[in-house]
Amino acid sequence: MSGFQTNNKVISWLDERLPIFSMMQHSAIEYPTPRNLNYWWNFGSLAAFVLVVMLLTGIFLVMNYSSHTSLAFDSVERIMRDVNYGWLIRYLHMNGASMFFILVYIHMFRNLYYGSYKAPREVLWWVGIIIYLAMMATGFLGYVLPWGQMSFWGATVITNLFSAFPVVGQSIVTLLWGGFSVDNPTLNRFFSLHYLLPFVIVGLVVVHVWALHTVRSNNPLGVEMKGEADSIPFHPYYTIKDLFGIGLFLMFFLAFVFWAPNFFGEPDNYIPANPMVTPPHIVPEWYYLPFYAILRSFTMDLWIIPAKLQGVVAMFAAILILFFLPWLDTSKVRSAKFRPIYRQFFWLFLVDCLVLGYVGGKPAEEPLVTIGQLGTAYYFAHFLIIMPLLGKLEKPKPLPASISAAVLKEKA
Amino acid sequence: MADSATHAQPSSTDGQSRRDFLLYSTIAVGAVGTAAALWPFVHSMNPAADTLALSTTDVDLAAIQPGQAITVVWQGKPVFVRHRTEEDIALATKDDSAELRDKMADATRVQKPEWLIVVGVCTHLGCVPLGQKAGDPKGDFGGWFCPCHGSHYDTSGRIRKGPAPLNLPVPKYSFTSDTTIRIG
Numbered sequence: 001m002s003g004f005q006t007n008n009k010v011i012s013w014l015d016e017r018l019p020i021f022s023m024m025q026h027s028a029i030e031y032p033t034p035r036n037l038n039y040w041w042n043f044g045s046l047a048a049f050v051l052v053v054m055l056l057t058g059i060f061l062v063m064n065y066s067s068h069t070s071l072a073f074d075s076v077e078r079i080m081r082d083v084n085y086g087w088l089i090r091y092l093h094m095n096g097a098s099m100f101f102i103l104v105y106i107h108m109f110r111n112l113y114y115g116s117y118k119a120p121r122e123v124l125w126w127v128g129i130i131i132y133l134a135m136m137a138t139g140f141l142g143y144v145l146p147w148g149q150m151s152f153w154g155a156t157v158i159t160n161l162f163s164a165f166p167v168v169g170q171s172i173v174t175l176l177w178g179g180f181s182v183d184n185p186t187l188n189r190f191f192s193l194h195y196l197l198p199f200v201i202v203g204l205v206v207v208h209v210w211a212l213h214t215v216r217s218n219n220p221l222g223v224e225m226k227g228e229a230d231s232i233p234f235h236p237y238y239t240i241k242d243l244f245g246i247g248l249f250l251m252f253f254l255a256f257v258f259w260a261p262n263f264f265g266e267p268d269n270y271i272p273a274n275p276m277v278t279p280p281h282i283v284p285e286w287y288y289l290p291f292y293a294i295l296r297s298f299t300m301d302l303w304i305i306p307a308k309l310q311g312v313v314a315m316f317a318a319i320l321i322l323f324f325l326p327w328l329d330t331s332k333v334r335s336a337k338f339r340p341i342y343r344q345f346f347w348l349f350l351v352d353c354l355v356l357g358y359v360g361g362k363p364a365e366e367p368l369v370t371i372g373q374l375g376t377a378y379y380f381a382h383f384l385i386i387m388p389l390l391g392k393l394e395k396p397k398p399l400p401a402s403i404s405a406a407v408l409k410e411k412a
Numbered sequence: 413m414a415d416s417a418t419h420a421q422p423s424s425t426d427g428q429s430r431r432d433f434l435l436y437s438t439i440a441v442g443a444v445g446t447a448a449a450l451w452p453f454v455h456s457m458n459p460a461a462d463t464l465a466l467s468t469t470d471v472d473l474a475a476i477q478p479g480q481a482i483t484v485v486w487q488g489k490p491v492f493v494r495h496r497t498e499e500d501i502a503l504a505t506k507d508d509s510a511e512l513r514d515k516m517a518d519a520t521r522v523q524k525p526e527w528l529i530v531v532g533v534c535t536h537l538g539c540v541p542l543g544q545k546a547g548d549p550k551g552d553f554g555g556w557f558c559p560c561h562g563s564h565y566d567t568s569g570r571i572r573k574g575p576a577p578l579n580l581p582v583p584k585y586s587f588t589s590d591t592t593i594r595i596g
């Protein structure tokens with residue numbers, strides 16, 4: 001906390017008692033950042049920006065929302081039609097959720113490409129996965145609140161996943177519901193938790209940034225910063241760049257809000273929930289689709305393990321496997337820039353996730369079932385076979401001596 | 413505590429094991445106490461007394477013709493009441509000997525063979541199967557078809573094909589007269 005100096009007596013009085021200005025100076029102004037970050041490094045700050053948008057719009061939605069099954073749907077329609085700018089606040093919240101996932105998915109694939117999960121950034125990566133899990137829970141809980149048909153049946157299908165667990169399964173489901181089906185007690189607790197979890201995410205983001213500032217940013221070359229010449233101060237270089245990114249992002253985001261507000265949604269959710277009739281084709285929100293495809297690709301009982309349990313376990317495993325990635329990837333080289341073969345497998349994996357997402361959104365019919373099964377097999381093979389072997393077999397290209405050496409050579 | 417010499421040198425194994433005992437018993441009491449304090453919060457999420465009290469439903473069967481079915485609400489869930497035809501019953505009993513995933517004889521699933529009463533919630537992930545209305549698909553076995561992930565149920569509500577693991581459950585019910593039942 002060296003660099004902070006001020007002539008203002010009030011500020012230095014406060015700072016000696018609570019070093020809030022020193023901290024800002026240290027971690028947002030001087031903070032040494034690799035000089036070669038590209039635009040893929042904008043997505044973390046963009047995600048934080050959207051988190052703030054979600055908190056603000058959410059708090060204002062709550063002022064007009066009623067979490068009772070007989071009122072919820074109408075209260076959301078009232079927000080849309082009668083509340084001043086209610087439509088804007090709701091569409092910002094609704095599309096903000098999709099934006100949040102788009103940004104975080106890009107952020108995560110950036111990490112996969114540049115090997116940012118490798119030592120010493122394993123814990124940083126873990127906290128990120130926990131944030132992702134908390135986001136998935138928050139998005140699911142929020143989607144139930146408008147109490148449309150997809151809200152209700154999504155909630156039913158997802159809570160029923162827990163019934164797959166032997167012995168305790170059904171008791172867990174009853175506990176989640178607070179009744180014998182998804183009903184008013186369920187809606188109320190989902191509302192309570194939907195309000196809570198985003199603030200938990202804020203806490204997790206603080207831990208995430210703390211870990212980041214301990215180990216510092218990775219960069220497109222994947223070699224650590226070694227000296228002054230490799231870094232630039234965060235302010236003004238990256239504050240400006242992040243702000244510029246927010247400007248571009250807002251154009252993208254608001255284009256949906258104003259011109260295609262229901263692009264990411266399902267029309268069925270504008271039909272009030274009816275516990276007696278399941279819509280013919282129920283799908284979760286787009287951001288869960290790859291995992292939904294994995295869930296559905298287990299169709300045969302194996303020995304004593306029912307297909308349903310296999311699917312549920314595989315779905316959770318698909319996310320939990322990410323925790324082990326720092327050790328499953330045996331290569332010492334971080335950036336795919338220097339890993340010609342991994343680079344191709346990276347793109348294949350991305351395509352695999354998109355294929356799974358496509359299959360997850362379609363009815364379970366052939367040939368999609370088989371494609372989904374192959375996609376699922378490849379998903380796990382990528383982590384369990386390809387990553388460990390590739391690190392051993394692939395011959396990486398020579399790494400530059402330092403960031404500055406590489407950057408200056410490029411310039412020359 | 414006054415004697416700081418013994419404090420600085422906890423060499424006596426006696427004193428040490430006494431401290432260990434205090435430490436472990438404190439941890440144990442603390443853990444049990446925390447669990448006891450947590451339980452009311454967890455249990456508050458289980459069905460409340462009024463939710464449990466709404467747990468019976470009366471149904472009048474008189475107007476349901478053979479081949480027809482109605483859906484009633486019991487505990488917030490749909491219950492299928494189907495007036496089975498002779499063919500439905502014959503098919504169900506014939507299939508007692510078929511390959512069944514969740515083996516149950518038709519006779520154990522009904523009180524009167526013409527009335528099949530099952531909870532209309534797919535045992536896969538909880539969708540409501542189709543087959544109650546005249547135009548609905550009834551699946552490959554003449555019972556119900558769940559559109560969510562393609563489970564087929566037969567005329568006894570038994571799972572025959574698709575991802576669901578179990579038969580549609582038969583709720584507890586009793587005939588309160590020749591043409592009325594009470595579910596629950």
Ligand code: HEM
Nearest residue numbers: 054055058059061062065090094097139142143145146198
């Ligand atoms: C991580 C941040 C958040 C995410 C990903 C998220 C996600 C969602 C989603 C997907 C919906 C359904 C939108 C729809 O289809 O109508 C929703 C609804 C809602 N959320 Fe959030 N939310 C977040 C934060 C918050 C916060 C902090 C609050 C309150 C303080 C809140 C309050 C609400 C309310 C009242 C609704 C129901 C109104 C509506 O459906 O538009 N949300 N949320």
Ligand code: FES
Nearest residue numbers: 534536537558561
């Ligand atoms: S819920 Fe019926 S088949 Fe999945």
